Amino acid sequence: MTMLKGLLAAVLSLAAVGAASGADAYPNKPVRVYVGFAPGGATDLLARLYAKKLGERFNQTFIVENRPGAGGNIAIQALTQAPADGYTIAMAANYVAANAAMKRNPYDWERDLMPIGMVASTPNILVVPPGSSIQSVDDLIRKARAPGNKLTFASAGMGSSIHLAGELFKVMAKVDMTHVPYKGVSPAEVDLMSGLVDMMFGSVSTAIPLVQSKKLKALAVTGRERMKAMPDLPTIEEAGLKGYDVEAVYFLAAPAKVPAPVLKTLADAVADINKQPDVQEFMDRIYARPLTGGPEEARAFLKTEVKKWQGVVDATGMKVD
Secondary structure, eight states, X not given: XXXXXHHHHHHHHHHHHHHHHHHHHOOSSOEEEEESSOTTSHHHHHHHHHHHHHHHHHTSOEEEEEOOOGGGHHHHHHHHHSOSXXXXXXXXXXXXXXXXXXXXXXXXXXXXXXXXXXXXXXXXXXXXXXXXXXXXXXXXXXXXXSTTOOEEEEESSXXXXXXXXXXXXXXXXXXXXXXXXXXXXXXXXXXXXXXXXSEEEEEHHHHHHHHHTTSSEEEEESSSSOBTTBTTSOBTTTTTOTTOOOEEEEEEEEETTOOHHHHHHHHHHHHHHXXXXXXXXXXXXXXXXXXXXXXXXXXXXXXXXXXXXXXHHHHHOOOOX
Protein backbone atom coordinates (compact mmCIF):
# COMPACT_ATOMS: atom_id res chain seq x y z
CA MET A 1 0.00 0.00 0.00
CA THR A 2 2.83 2.36 0.88
CA MET A 3 4.46 1.63 -2.48
CA LEU A 4 1.16 2.37 -4.29
CA LYS A 5 0.82 5.67 -2.46
CA GLY A 6 4.36 6.52 -3.44
CA LEU A 7 3.73 5.70 -7.10
CA LEU A 8 0.51 7.73 -7.09
CA ALA A 9 2.28 10.71 -5.57
CA ALA A 10 5.00 10.44 -8.21
CA VAL A 11 2.45 10.29 -11.04
CA LEU A 12 0.56 13.32 -9.71
CA SER A 13 3.81 15.20 -9.33
CA LEU A 14 4.80 14.42 -12.91
CA ALA A 15 1.32 15.48 -14.13
CA ALA A 16 1.66 18.79 -12.33
CA VAL A 17 5.08 19.36 -13.84
CA GLY A 18 3.70 18.46 -17.26
CA ALA A 19 0.81 20.90 -16.89
CA ALA A 20 3.16 23.64 -15.79
CA SER A 21 5.49 22.90 -18.69
CA GLY A 22 2.55 23.06 -21.10
CA ALA A 23 1.60 26.51 -19.79
CA ASP A 24 5.21 27.66 -19.87
CA ALA A 25 5.55 26.41 -23.45
CA TYR A 26 2.62 28.49 -24.72
CA PRO A 27 2.43 29.09 -27.59
CA ASN A 28 3.96 26.01 -29.19
CA LYS A 29 1.91 26.16 -32.40
CA PRO A 30 0.38 28.90 -34.61
CA VAL A 31 -2.27 31.19 -33.10
CA ARG A 32 -5.25 32.52 -35.05
CA VAL A 33 -6.28 36.16 -34.62
CA TYR A 34 -9.86 36.80 -35.76
CA VAL A 35 -10.96 40.15 -37.16
CA GLY A 36 -14.66 40.88 -37.55
CA PHE A 37 -14.29 43.22 -40.52
CA ALA A 38 -12.79 43.23 -44.00
CA PRO A 39 -9.09 44.12 -44.44
CA GLY A 40 -8.13 47.78 -44.42
CA GLY A 41 -9.87 49.25 -41.37
CA ALA A 42 -8.40 50.08 -37.97
CA THR A 43 -9.45 46.73 -36.45
CA ASP A 44 -7.58 44.88 -39.18
CA LEU A 45 -4.52 47.16 -39.04
CA LEU A 46 -4.23 46.81 -35.27
CA ALA A 47 -4.72 43.04 -35.47
CA ARG A 48 -1.87 42.75 -37.96
CA LEU A 49 0.40 44.93 -35.83
CA TYR A 50 -0.21 42.89 -32.67
CA ALA A 51 -0.03 39.59 -34.54
CA LYS A 52 3.41 40.61 -35.81
CA LYS A 53 4.57 41.77 -32.37
CA LEU A 54 3.25 38.69 -30.56
CA GLY A 55 4.86 36.48 -33.18
CA GLU A 56 8.21 38.16 -32.63
CA ARG A 57 7.89 37.92 -28.86
CA PHE A 58 7.05 34.22 -28.81
CA ASN A 59 8.91 33.15 -31.97
CA GLN A 60 5.64 31.72 -33.22
CA THR A 61 3.19 32.47 -36.04
CA PHE A 62 0.10 34.57 -35.27
CA ILE A 63 -2.21 34.40 -38.30
CA VAL A 64 -4.79 37.14 -38.90
CA GLU A 65 -8.07 35.72 -40.19
CA ASN A 66 -10.77 38.14 -41.40
CA ARG A 67 -14.33 36.98 -40.73
CA PRO A 68 -16.46 40.01 -41.62
CA GLY A 69 -20.16 40.41 -41.10
CA ALA A 70 -22.92 41.10 -38.55
CA GLY A 71 -21.13 44.13 -37.12
CA GLY A 72 -18.17 42.03 -35.99
CA ASN A 73 -20.34 39.34 -34.41
CA ILE A 74 -19.39 36.55 -36.84
CA ALA A 75 -15.78 36.69 -35.70
CA ILE A 76 -16.59 37.05 -32.00
CA GLN A 77 -19.10 34.21 -32.07
CA ALA A 78 -16.46 32.02 -33.74
CA LEU A 79 -14.03 33.06 -31.00
CA THR A 80 -16.43 32.09 -28.21
CA GLN A 81 -16.95 28.67 -29.85
CA ALA A 82 -13.21 28.00 -30.27
CA PRO A 83 -11.25 25.84 -27.82
CA ALA A 84 -10.32 27.92 -24.79
CA ASP A 85 -6.62 27.17 -25.06
CA GLY A 86 -5.22 30.53 -26.17
CA TYR A 87 -4.67 29.43 -29.77
CA THR A 88 -7.61 31.49 -31.01
CA ILE A 89 -7.86 35.16 -30.04
CA ALA A 90 -9.46 38.21 -31.65
CA MET A 91 -8.98 41.93 -32.10
CA ALA A 92 -12.34 43.24 -30.87
CA ALA A 93 -13.81 46.64 -30.12
CA ASN A 94 -16.65 48.22 -28.20
CA TYR A 95 -19.07 47.09 -30.90
CA VAL A 96 -19.35 44.04 -28.61
CA ALA A 97 -21.01 46.29 -26.03
CA ALA A 98 -23.19 48.08 -28.58
CA ASN A 99 -24.38 44.80 -30.06
CA ALA A 100 -25.17 43.57 -26.56
CA ALA A 101 -27.24 46.71 -25.94
CA MET A 102 -29.13 46.04 -29.19
CA LYS A 103 -29.49 42.38 -28.17
CA ARG A 104 -27.71 41.27 -31.33
CA ASN A 105 -25.01 39.12 -29.74
CA PRO A 106 -25.52 35.37 -30.37
CA TYR A 107 -23.43 34.86 -27.23
CA ASP A 108 -23.24 36.22 -23.68
CA TRP A 109 -20.12 38.38 -23.69
CA GLU A 110 -19.74 38.29 -19.89
CA ARG A 111 -19.97 34.50 -19.83
CA ASP A 112 -18.24 33.63 -23.12
CA LEU A 113 -15.58 36.30 -23.67
CA MET A 114 -12.36 37.08 -21.80
CA PRO A 115 -10.66 40.41 -22.58
CA ILE A 116 -6.86 40.16 -22.70
CA GLY A 117 -5.92 43.83 -22.73
CA MET A 118 -6.77 47.28 -24.03
CA VAL A 119 -5.02 48.42 -27.20
CA ALA A 120 -6.15 51.75 -28.64
CA SER A 121 -9.00 54.13 -29.41
CA THR A 122 -9.85 56.17 -32.49
CA PRO A 123 -12.51 58.76 -33.26
CA ASN A 124 -14.45 58.64 -36.50
CA ILE A 125 -14.50 61.31 -39.16
CA LEU A 126 -17.60 62.54 -40.96
CA VAL A 127 -16.83 62.43 -44.69
CA VAL A 128 -18.79 62.96 -47.91
CA PRO A 129 -17.95 62.37 -51.60
CA PRO A 130 -15.56 64.93 -53.10
CA GLY A 131 -18.22 66.30 -55.43
CA SER A 132 -20.90 66.56 -52.74
CA SER A 133 -22.72 69.87 -52.37
CA ILE A 134 -22.57 69.42 -48.58
CA GLN A 135 -19.91 71.76 -47.18
CA SER A 136 -20.35 71.59 -43.39
CA VAL A 137 -22.24 69.86 -40.58
CA ASP A 138 -24.81 72.68 -40.58
CA ASP A 139 -25.22 72.29 -44.32
CA LEU A 140 -25.68 68.54 -43.91
CA ILE A 141 -28.38 69.02 -41.28
CA ARG A 142 -30.24 71.55 -43.42
CA LYS A 143 -30.20 69.25 -46.45
CA ALA A 144 -31.25 66.25 -44.36
CA ARG A 145 -34.22 68.20 -43.01
CA ALA A 146 -35.31 69.45 -46.42
CA PRO A 147 -38.64 67.97 -47.61
CA GLY A 148 -38.19 64.97 -49.87
CA ASN A 149 -34.51 64.52 -48.96
CA LYS A 150 -33.53 61.10 -47.59
CA LEU A 151 -29.77 61.04 -47.20
CA THR A 152 -27.87 57.76 -46.78
CA PHE A 153 -24.90 56.94 -44.57
CA ALA A 154 -22.59 53.96 -45.01
CA SER A 155 -21.09 51.89 -42.21
CA ALA A 156 -18.77 48.94 -41.65
CA GLY A 157 -21.72 46.94 -40.33
CA MET A 158 -24.42 46.97 -37.65
CA GLY A 159 -23.07 47.90 -34.23
CA SER A 160 -19.72 49.24 -35.49
CA SER A 161 -18.63 52.64 -34.18
CA ILE A 162 -19.23 53.94 -37.71
CA HIS A 163 -22.87 52.84 -37.51
CA LEU A 164 -23.36 54.08 -33.94
CA ALA A 165 -21.92 57.48 -34.81
CA GLY A 166 -24.54 57.85 -37.53
CA GLU A 167 -27.45 56.69 -35.37
CA LEU A 168 -26.51 59.06 -32.57
CA PHE A 169 -26.13 61.90 -35.09
CA LYS A 170 -29.61 61.21 -36.50
CA VAL A 171 -31.27 61.63 -33.13
CA MET A 172 -29.20 64.50 -31.78
CA ALA A 173 -29.53 66.47 -35.04
CA LYS A 174 -33.20 65.48 -35.41
CA VAL A 175 -32.73 64.21 -38.96
CA ASP A 176 -33.78 61.06 -40.76
CA MET A 177 -31.12 59.20 -42.73
CA THR A 178 -30.99 55.69 -44.16
CA HIS A 179 -28.29 53.36 -42.86
CA VAL A 180 -26.45 51.30 -45.52
CA PRO A 181 -24.31 48.60 -43.82
CA TYR A 182 -21.29 47.00 -45.52
CA LYS A 183 -18.99 44.14 -44.52
CA GLY A 184 -16.11 46.42 -43.62
CA VAL A 185 -14.71 49.91 -44.03
CA SER A 186 -13.07 49.53 -47.44
CA PRO A 187 -16.15 48.47 -49.47
CA ALA A 188 -18.15 51.26 -47.81
CA GLU A 189 -15.51 53.82 -48.77
CA VAL A 190 -15.49 52.62 -52.38
CA ASP A 191 -19.22 53.31 -52.72
CA LEU A 192 -18.88 56.61 -50.85
CA MET A 193 -16.15 57.86 -53.19
CA SER A 194 -18.33 57.04 -56.18
CA GLY A 195 -21.31 58.86 -54.66
CA LEU A 196 -23.54 55.80 -54.23
CA VAL A 197 -24.04 56.84 -50.59
CA ASP A 198 -24.13 60.39 -49.22
CA MET A 199 -21.86 60.23 -46.18
CA MET A 200 -19.99 58.07 -43.70
CA PHE A 201 -18.67 58.44 -40.17
CA GLY A 202 -15.50 56.76 -41.36
CA SER A 203 -12.51 55.13 -39.76
CA VAL A 204 -9.80 57.78 -39.43
CA SER A 205 -7.04 55.33 -40.37
CA THR A 206 -8.42 54.98 -43.89
CA ALA A 207 -10.54 58.12 -44.29
CA ILE A 208 -7.82 60.71 -43.63
CA PRO A 209 -5.51 59.49 -46.44
CA LEU A 210 -8.52 59.63 -48.78
CA VAL A 211 -9.27 63.17 -47.59
CA GLN A 212 -5.65 64.18 -48.10
CA SER A 213 -5.71 62.81 -51.65
CA LYS A 214 -9.05 64.64 -52.23
CA LYS A 215 -10.95 61.41 -52.83
CA LEU A 216 -13.23 62.32 -49.89
CA LYS A 217 -14.21 65.57 -48.20
CA ALA A 218 -14.07 65.87 -44.38
CA LEU A 219 -16.68 67.75 -42.37
CA ALA A 220 -15.98 66.97 -38.70
CA VAL A 221 -14.49 64.58 -36.11
CA THR A 222 -16.74 62.50 -33.83
CA GLY A 223 -14.54 62.64 -30.70
CA ARG A 224 -14.46 65.36 -28.05
CA GLU A 225 -11.10 66.74 -29.21
CA ARG A 226 -9.72 67.89 -32.54
CA MET A 227 -7.11 65.67 -34.15
CA LYS A 228 -3.43 66.61 -34.33
CA ALA A 229 -3.37 65.41 -37.94
CA MET A 230 -6.22 67.76 -38.96
CA PRO A 231 -6.28 70.62 -36.43
CA ASP A 232 -8.59 72.80 -38.54
CA LEU A 233 -11.30 70.16 -38.67
CA PRO A 234 -13.97 70.86 -36.00
CA THR A 235 -15.56 68.28 -33.76
CA ILE A 236 -19.25 67.52 -34.23
CA GLU A 237 -19.79 68.92 -30.74
CA GLU A 238 -18.18 72.19 -31.84
CA ALA A 239 -20.54 72.17 -34.81
CA GLY A 240 -23.45 72.44 -32.40
CA LEU A 241 -24.36 68.92 -31.20
CA LYS A 242 -23.41 69.33 -27.54
CA GLY A 243 -22.40 66.11 -25.82
CA TYR A 244 -21.80 64.25 -29.06
CA ASP A 245 -18.87 61.85 -28.62
CA VAL A 246 -18.23 58.51 -30.36
CA GLU A 247 -14.96 56.60 -30.47
CA ALA A 248 -13.95 53.06 -31.34
CA VAL A 249 -12.07 51.36 -28.49
CA TYR A 250 -10.06 48.24 -29.38
CA PHE A 251 -8.96 45.32 -27.21
CA LEU A 252 -7.65 41.78 -27.65
CA ALA A 253 -9.90 38.97 -26.43
CA ALA A 254 -9.93 35.20 -25.91
CA PRO A 255 -12.60 32.61 -25.08
CA ALA A 256 -13.77 32.98 -21.47
CA LYS A 257 -12.29 29.77 -20.08
CA VAL A 258 -8.75 30.31 -21.35
CA PRO A 259 -6.34 28.96 -18.68
CA ALA A 260 -5.17 31.60 -16.23
CA PRO A 261 -1.44 31.07 -16.99
CA VAL A 262 -2.07 31.50 -20.73
CA LEU A 263 -4.20 34.61 -20.13
CA LYS A 264 -1.44 36.10 -17.98
CA THR A 265 1.18 35.28 -20.63
CA LEU A 266 -0.87 37.06 -23.29
CA ALA A 267 -1.86 39.99 -21.06
CA ASP A 268 1.74 40.58 -20.00
CA ALA A 269 2.85 40.45 -23.64
CA VAL A 270 0.21 42.97 -24.72
CA ALA A 271 1.13 45.31 -21.85
CA ASP A 272 4.79 45.20 -22.92
CA ILE A 273 3.97 45.66 -26.61
CA ASN A 274 1.83 48.72 -25.78
CA LYS A 275 4.94 50.45 -24.42
CA GLN A 276 7.19 49.86 -27.44
CA PRO A 277 8.21 53.10 -29.24
CA ASP A 278 7.52 51.72 -32.71
CA VAL A 279 4.02 50.72 -31.60
CA GLN A 280 3.44 54.26 -30.39
CA GLU A 281 4.67 55.54 -33.76
CA PHE A 282 2.33 53.16 -35.58
CA MET A 283 -0.59 54.46 -33.51
CA ASP A 284 0.27 57.98 -34.62
CA ARG A 285 0.30 56.88 -38.25
CA ILE A 286 -3.22 55.43 -38.03
CA TYR A 287 -4.42 58.36 -35.88
CA ALA A 288 -5.04 56.17 -32.84
CA ARG A 289 -4.57 56.90 -29.14
CA PRO A 290 -2.73 54.10 -27.28
CA LEU A 291 -4.52 52.64 -24.27
CA THR A 292 -3.40 50.56 -21.31
CA GLY A 293 -5.30 48.13 -19.09
CA GLY A 294 -5.41 44.38 -18.57
CA PRO A 295 -8.29 41.88 -18.43
CA GLU A 296 -10.07 43.42 -15.44
CA GLU A 297 -9.84 46.98 -16.74
CA ALA A 298 -11.09 45.89 -20.17
CA ARG A 299 -13.99 43.96 -18.64
CA ALA A 300 -14.99 46.95 -16.48
CA PHE A 301 -14.84 49.20 -19.55
CA LEU A 302 -17.14 46.88 -21.50
CA LYS A 303 -19.70 46.87 -18.69
CA THR A 304 -19.71 50.67 -18.75
CA GLU A 305 -20.08 50.67 -22.53
CA VAL A 306 -23.06 48.31 -22.45
CA LYS A 307 -24.83 50.69 -20.07
CA LYS A 308 -23.91 53.69 -22.26
CA TRP A 309 -25.21 52.16 -25.46
CA GLN A 310 -28.27 50.71 -23.77
CA GLY A 311 -29.10 54.29 -22.88
CA VAL A 312 -28.58 55.32 -26.50
CA VAL A 313 -30.76 52.45 -27.76
CA ASP A 314 -33.52 53.41 -25.29
CA ALA A 315 -33.26 57.13 -26.07
CA THR A 316 -32.88 56.90 -29.83
CA GLY A 317 -35.01 53.91 -30.72
CA MET A 318 -32.02 52.54 -32.61
CA LYS A 319 -32.98 49.25 -34.20
CA VAL A 320 -31.34 46.47 -36.18
CA ASP A 321 -31.83 47.11 -39.88
